[in-house]
Amino acid sequence: MTAADAMSNWDRFVFTFFNADIAMKYGWEILQGAGITILAGLAVVITGISAGFGLAALRAIGGKPVNFFIIVFVDIFRSLPPLAIILVLFFGFPNIGIVLPSLIVLWMSLSAVLAAFAEEIFWAGITSVPKGQWLAARSTGLTFAQTLRYVILPQAVRLGIPPLTNRAISITKNLALGSAIGVNEILGRANSALSMSANATPLTMGALLYVLVFIPLVIASRTLERNYRWGEH
Amino acid sequence: MEQFGQEFLNLDVMAKVAPFLLQGLLQTLLLCSFLIPIGLVSGILVMLLTTSPYRLLRWPAIAAVDFFRAFPPLVLLVFVYAGLPFIGLRVPALVAVAVAFLINSASYYGEIYRAGMVSVPKGQREAARSTGLSATQTLLYVTLPQAIRNVLPDLLSNTVELVKLTTLASVISVPELLHSANLARSLTYNSSPLILAAIIYLLLLLPIVRLIARLEHRL
Amino acid sequence: MSSAAAAPVPRYLLEARGVRKSFGTTEVLKSVDLLVEPGKLVFLIGPSGSGKSTLLRCCNRLEEPDGGSIIMDNVDLLSPRTDINAARRQIGMVFQSFNLYPHLTVQKNITLALRKVVGMSTADANARAAEMLALVGLPDKAASYPAQLSGGQQQRIGIARSLALNPKIILMDEPTSALDPELVGSVLAVVKDLRDRGITMVIASHEMNFAREAADKVVFLDGGLVIEHGSAENIFLRPQEERTRRFLAQIRH
Ligand SMILES: Nc1ncnc2c1ncn2[C@@H]1O[C@H](COP(=O)(O)OP(=O)(O)OP(=O)(O)O)[C@@H](O)[C@H]1O
Numbered sequence: 001m002t003a004a005d006a007m008s009n010w011d012r013f014v015f016t017f018f019n020a021d022i023a024m025k026y027g028w029e030i031l032q033g034a035g036i037t038i039l040a041g042l043a044v045v046i047t048g049i050s051a052g053f054g055l056a057a058l059r060a061i062g063g064k065p066v067n068f069f070i071i072v073f074v075d076i077f078r079s080l081p082p083l084a085i086i087l088v089l090f091f092g093f094p095n096i097g098i099v100l101p102s103l104i105v106l107w108m109s110l111s112a113v114l115a116a117f118a119e120e121i122f123w124a125g126i127t128s129v130p131k132g133q134w135l136a137a138r139s140t141g142l143t144f145a146q147t148l149r150y151v152i153l154p155q156a157v158r159l160g161i162p163p164l165t166n167r168a169i170s171i172t173k174n175l176a177l178g179s180a181i182g183v184n185e186i187l188g189r190a191n192s193a194l195s196m197s198a199n200a201t202p203l204t205m206g207a208l209l210y211v212l213v214f215i216p217l218v219i220a221s222r223t224l225e226r227n228y229r230w231g232e233h
Numbered sequence: 234m235e236q237f238g239q240e241f242l243n244l245d246v247m248a249k250v251a252p253f254l255l256q257g258l259l260q261t262l263l264l265c266s267f268l269i270p271i272g273l274v275s276g277i278l279v280m281l282l283t284t285s286p287y288r289l290l291r292w293p294a295i296a297a298v299d300f301f302r303a304f305p306p307l308v309l310l311v312f313v314y315a316g317l318p319f320i321g322l323r324v325p326a327l328v329a330v331a332v333a334f335l336i337n338s339a340s341y342y343g344e345i346y347r348a349g350m351v352s353v354p355k356g357q358r359e360a361a362r363s364t365g366l367s368a369t370q371t372l373l374y375v376t377l378p379q380a381i382r383n384v385l386p387d388l389l390s391n392t393v394e395l396v397k398l399t400t401l402a403s404v405i406s407v408p409e410l411l412h413s414a415n416l417a418r419s420l421t422y423n424s425s426p427l428i429l430a431a432i433i434y435l436l437l438l439l440p441i442v443r444l445i446a447r448l449e450h451r452l
Numbered sequence: 453m454s455s456a457a458a459a460p461v462p463r464y465l466l467e468a469r470g471v472r473k474s475f476g477t478t479e480v481l482k483s484v485d486l487l488v489e490p491g492k493l494v495f496l497i498g499p500s501g502s503g504k505s506t507l508l509r510c511c512n513r514l515e516e517p518d519g520g521s522i523i524m525d526n527v528d529l530l531s532p533r534t535d536i537n538a539a540r541r542q543i544g545m546v547f548q549s550f551n552l553y554p555h556l557t558v559q560k561n562i563t564l565a566l567r568k569v570v571g572m573s574t575a576d577a578n579a580r581a582a583e584m585l586a587l588v589g590l591p592d593k594a595a596s597y598p599a600q601l602s603g604g605q606q607q608r609i610g611i612a613r614s615l616a617l618n619p620k621i622i623l624m625d626e627p628t629s630a631l632d633p634e635l636v637g638s639v640l641a642v643v644k645d646l647r648d649r650g651i652t653m654v655i656a657s658h659e660m661n662f663a664r665e666a667a668d669k670v671v672f673l674d675g676g677l678v679i680e681h682g683s684a685e686n687i688f689l690r691p692q693e694e695r696t697r698r699f700l701a702q703i704r705h
Pocket residue numbers: 475480498499500501502503504505506507
């Protein structure tokens with residue numbers, strides 16, 4: 001292979017994946033997609049974690065029938081592939097008269113999945129708080145609800161933060177699945193720019209944007225994990 | 234209510250599409266049969282790099298793991314499948330799936346093994362080395378078995394995630410279970426095939442999810 | 453090697469001279485000599501943080517010394533040409549926290565290195581394990597897991613594990629300080645028995661009574677230096693150095 005060939009290969013690579021003209025042309029478009037991804041991500045995290053927290057608290061208070069339904073919900077949404085849930089909501093529900101915008105479908109599906117995982121994490125936290133904590137709190141005259149609210153749940157939340165962060169990241173990354181049902185998030189916009197421009201640069205931009213959005217969270221989770229480990233010993 | 238049953242639980246439709254979905258299931262199982270073992274093994278290699286005493290190995294490895302943990306697997310898949318052909322690297326869909334998901338799952342498995350290794354007390358390695366076991370023997374017989382035992386629920390959990398991940402292959406038209414179900418849905422104008430696929434996924438994964446819950450509460 | 457064969461029988465089995473070790477900017481061992489004659493029981497005493505553990509760990513290179521020389525039975529442990537795994541087989545180590553492998557049975561704990569390092573058959577290794585278990589007074593624990601044993605029993609298994617390799621010397625780092633007082637005796641009894649069998653040992657420990665009665669030699673370490681060494685009688689009854697006296701007074705309260 002001659003030097004000129006190598007050069008042209010390199011040029012072709014840059015032209016294809018890092019094309020400035022294309023980047024300028026579609027940059028704003030894809031950046032708007034990032035806005036949608038971030039907002040939808042926040043919505044999923046807030047809804048999913050609150051719902052999971054509520055379910056775990058309910059499970060701590062609740063009787064047998066309530067617990068049974070919570071466990072069934074959790075197990076099902078931990079087992080089902082998110083894309084399967086999204087497709088059922090998006091394609092199935094209109095046929096029974098419930099038409100949901102694709103963004104809402106995406107938000108609902110991922111929130112439900114995150115809620116299931118968050119419930120499991122909070123519940124594990126609650127059960128790992130030593131029995132003595134309950135006894136000590138009740139012996140000072142706190143009611144059951146007060147004990148749960150002021151003594152048990154804060155400890156459970158603390159234990160749950162590192163695994164919850166990891167799980168929230170990996171579930172929120174599924175926002176890219178929105179592109180399969182026409183949500184205008186990063187990947188969706190990158191895909192359409194890809195087919196319009198016949199160039200891979202929009203895809204590079206989309207990938208980098210996703211990494212840019214999530215890498216701070218990944219690094220935060222790594223720091224969190226390390227600090228928690230130090231805290232324990 | 235009847236409308237609901239007609240749309241989602243139509244047994245006639247289910248019976249009709251069942252053989253077709255079974256084909257898809259086979260494809261899913263085929264994907265899993267190489268993604269899971271290769272993922273489990275390459276995760277160990279990733280862990281060896283991210284826990285290496287040599288900074289020149291460790292830091293780039295950790296950076297790469299974090300990069301790919303921030304990279305949505307679907308984006309990675311589309312990038313490999315739709316991006317590489319632009320520079321003349323046309324990869325078959327199955328290969329794209331294998332490459333994208335192995336990079337993804339090796340990173341995740343790697344992090345799990347690393348957490349497991351960190352949980353093994355330092356004295357275990359020292360005791361082993363003091364009896365003359367080599368570094369490799371110590372890893373193989375002493376530290377790694379303990380690490381794996383300590384993170385078994387997480388390894389199982391990530392394996393469930395990997396199986397669920399195979400559904401993304403449907404986006405690039407790999408005829409796995411969900412893809413078949415969605416195709417059947419569009420042909421029958423009815424969502425029961427999707428529900429049937431969901432039931433199959435539940436049958437496959439729910440027992441493992443139950444097992445994980447048990448293991449976690451025992452710990 | 454022919455030169456090794458021609459060498460005279462060494463006076464010392466373990467001969468560590470001028471050993472230095474720093475962690476970052478803290479100089480833990482400044483220049484330490486540790487000389488151990490074959491068949492002797494050497495006690496290493498000194499205040500917390502004086503470097504006893506570090507010295508022991510340097511002697512089988514669990515810690516890499518910064519300088520000095522360590523010769524074990526004519527083998528230069530610090531030479532890059534020395535096969536350290538082979539050398540470590542000759543140097544048993546017993547840990548304060550036992551460090552038994554929790555995922556293996558007592559028998560497998562003992563036989564792992566026999567099978568993987570020495571290359572013994574499983575049957576031979578098991579027979580050797582049974583022999584060692586009898587020696588430490590736990591003949592019926594082969595199938596137990598470490599978690600099913602008391603601390604004293606675990607430590608005796610730890611001793612059996614290192615003894616099984618038939619080492620030339622055994623290093624013990626505070627073998628009894630993680631134990632409840634009533635369990636200490638059982639472990640010391642095993643140590644005494646090993647001593648009577650002529651097994652060379654170096655023990656870092658705060659068990660002064662035991663040292664007085666069993667040690668052939670006592671080495672007092674403080675601030676990364678050997679302050680004083682000698683027979684147990686001399687060190688405990690006629691210490692020459694002020695720092696030794698102060699340390700012994702503290703130990704006795
Ligand atoms: N891996 C290490 N990194 C940094 N400092 C260390 C390390 N190991 C030991 N040290 C330091 O070296 C000094 C000597 O430690 P060492 O454990 O050898 O003392 P010791 O005499 O065994 O004490 P003790 O009686 O408490 O066991 C201590 O100040 C300790 O903090």
